[in-house]
Amino acid sequence: MEVFKNIFDNLGITEFARPSLGISDILDILIVAYIIYKIIFWIKETRAWVLFKGILVIFALAAVAMLLKLNTILWILSNTISVGIIAVIVVFQPELRKALEQLGKGKFFTAFARSSEETDDKAAQRTVDEIVKAAEKMGSVKTGALILIEQKVPLGDFERTGIPVDAIVSSQLLINIFEHNTPLHDGAVIVRRNRVAAATCFLPLTDSNEVSMELGTRHRAAIGASEVSDAYVIVVSEETGAISLARGGVLYRDLSPEQLKNMISQPRKEGSKKTFATIWKGRQEKE
Numbered sequence: 001m002e003v004f005k006n007i008f009d010n011l012g013i014t015e016f017a018r019p020s021l022g023i024s025d026i027l028d029i030l031i032v033a034y035i036i037y038k039i040i041f042w043i044k045e046t047r048a049w050v051l052f053k054g055i056l057v058i059f060a061l062a063a064v065a066m067l068l069k070l071n072t073i074l075w076i077l078s079n080t081i082s083v084g085i086i087a088v089i090v091v092f093q094p095e096l097r098k099a100l101e102q103l104g105k106g107k108f109f110t111a112f113a114r115s116s117e118e119t120d121d122k123a124a125q126r127t128v129d130e131i132v133k134a135a136e137k138m139g140s141v142k143t144g145a146l147i148l149i150e151q152k153v154p155l156g157d158f159e160r161t162g163i164p165v166d167a168i169v170s171s172q173l174l175i176n177i178f179e180h181n182t183p184l185h186d187g188a189v190i191v192r193r194n195r196v197a198a199a200t201c202f203l204p205l206t207d208s209n210e211v212s213m214e215l216g217t218r219h220r221a222a223i224g225a226s227e228v229s230d231a232y233v234i235v236v237s238e239e240t241g242a243i244s245l246a247r248g249g250v251l252y253r254d255l256s257p258e259q260l261k262n263m264i265s266q267p268r269k270e271g272s273k274k275t276f277a278t279i280w281k282g283r284q285e286k287e
């Protein structure tokens with residue numbers, strides 16, 4: 001209590017104006033802060049983060065409009081906000097349902113604890129090596145494969161369409177997953193923080209007209225997923241055994257294992273700048 005008394009004294013708040021602050025108030029504030037922190041973290045883990053950022057922009061706009069007394073903008077915002085709240089609930093409905101389900105199963109906090117683990121550079125490099133090794137081996141025997149490596153944009157929406165795996169990435173595991181006539185071989189595998197998060201995931205197909213006619217749905221799905229996320233999407237063709245990489249809506253075809261390794265070796269936490277520069281260079285080279 002002495003600490004708070006000193007803070008109030010330093011702020012010049014008199015004894016008279018000082019709010020009474022008990023242990024229960026502090027506990028109350030801490031619990032609310034903790035819950036808000038968890039909610040923000042949960043939002044960041046789903047695609048709701050992009051929508052959430054849009055909402056923050058609207059709030060910032062409202063604040064500016066209020067400061068500058070832009071009455072027409074304020075009127076429009078205040079009249080659309082009530083509709084907006086309902087719209088947000090509708091748009092976020094799958095995420096909210098998932099969060100409530102997890103809360104019911106008691107998984108919400110454990111999932112958070114696991115996902116907050118630091119990405120280890122050594123483990124990330126090992127993951128890249130294992131994926132490249134698997135792609136090379138699957139290419140040599142013409143086993144089709146589709147692997148997404150999550151970057152900053154969460155792939156939770158794709159992951160939910162598949163079967164959870166949650167295992168450390170290894171070339172043997174990947175080869176096994178894509179083995180013909182096995183239950184997990186169809187669809188895409190999602191790799192997150194050096195673990196295979198899920199298999200048999202369904203990805204959106206690109207509707208670009210520029211995709212070569214000789215490419216089928218596996219490659220179209222790879223390009224489609226790379227258009228709506230910043231993931232590295234690796235495809236091994238079942239027909240030719242060729243290895244390709246989709247990134248930012250661009251497909252880099254017929255890569256050697258070394259080229260693939262170089263392209264996907266950027267560690268996740270380095271941020272997208274360097275990665276994007278490398279990919280952009282590749283894009284220009286292709287064009």
Ligand SMILES: Nc1ncnc2c1ncn2[C@@H]1O[C@H](COP(=O)(O)OP(=O)(O)OP(=O)(O)O)[C@@H](O)[C@H]1O
Pocket residue numbers: 144145146185186187188201202203204205214215216217218219220221236237238239240
């Ligand atoms: N939307 C999708 N999401 C995830 N995986 C998909 C999707 N569409 C197709 N696939 C995968 O691709 C396989 C079909 O590949 P298809 O032969 O049509 O594609 P392709 O691009 O010609 O590839 P390949 O060269 O390997 O034959 C499916 O069995 C499935 O595993």
